[in-house]
Amino acid sequence: MAGDAFQKFGDSMNRAITKLSVKTSSSFEKSKIKMHIESLTKDVQKMLTDIGEEVYSLWLNGEYSVQSLSEKLEEIRQKKDEIEQLSAELASIDDRDNAILGTKAEAEQKAESVAPQKMCCPNCGSEYEPAAKFCRKCGYKLQ
Numbered sequence: 001m002a003g004d005a006f007q008k009f010g011d012s013m014n015r016a017i018t019k020l021s022v023k024t025s026s027s028f029e030k031s032k033i034k035m036h037i038e039s040l041t042k043d044v045q046k047m048l049t050d051i052g053e054e055v056y057s058l059w060l061n062g063e064y065s066v067q068s069l070s071e072k073l074e075e076i077r078q079k080k081d082e083i084e085q086l087s088a089e090l091a092s093i094d095d096r097d098n099a100i101l102g103t104k105a106e107a108e109q110k111a112e113s114v115a116p117q118k119m120c121c122p123n124c125g126s127e128y129e130p131a132a133k134f135c136r137k138c139g140y141k142l143q
């Protein structure tokens with residue numbers, strides 16, 4: 001639908017918009033999946049708690065058998081499977097985004113360019129990391 005409009009923009013603008021829309025739709029997609037995972041996880045936790053209560057009361061009455069719980073246990077397994085699938089989906093969205101946007105490479109490059117610039121101790125001239133409080137060589141207070 002936006003094909004014509006996009007043609008008015010320069011290449012870089014076009015790419016920026018594409019990146020933005022990919023990011024926006026992905027984060028929306030991801031937050032939906034995350035919410036789904038969260039609610040499934042809550043379900044599973046509640047079901048496990050319920051089963052625990054049930055096992056306990058069955059055991060109290062001497063009626064405990066795994067058979068009577070198998071339906072619920074199966075349901076829990078299905079939910080856990082679903083959580084796993086959703087997590088895999090999340091990971092694949094990240095992979096896809098990284099493939100489209102090159103964000104991983106960009107992020108790595110960025111990290112590299114911001115990476116520790118060496119500073120020199122004003123006292124003895126030896127290099128220290130920006131986070132260092134004292135010079136490792138002479139103990140001079142750096143911050």
Ligand SMILES: [Zn+2]
Pocket residue numbers: 121122123124125126135136137138139140
């Ligand atoms: Zn020093």
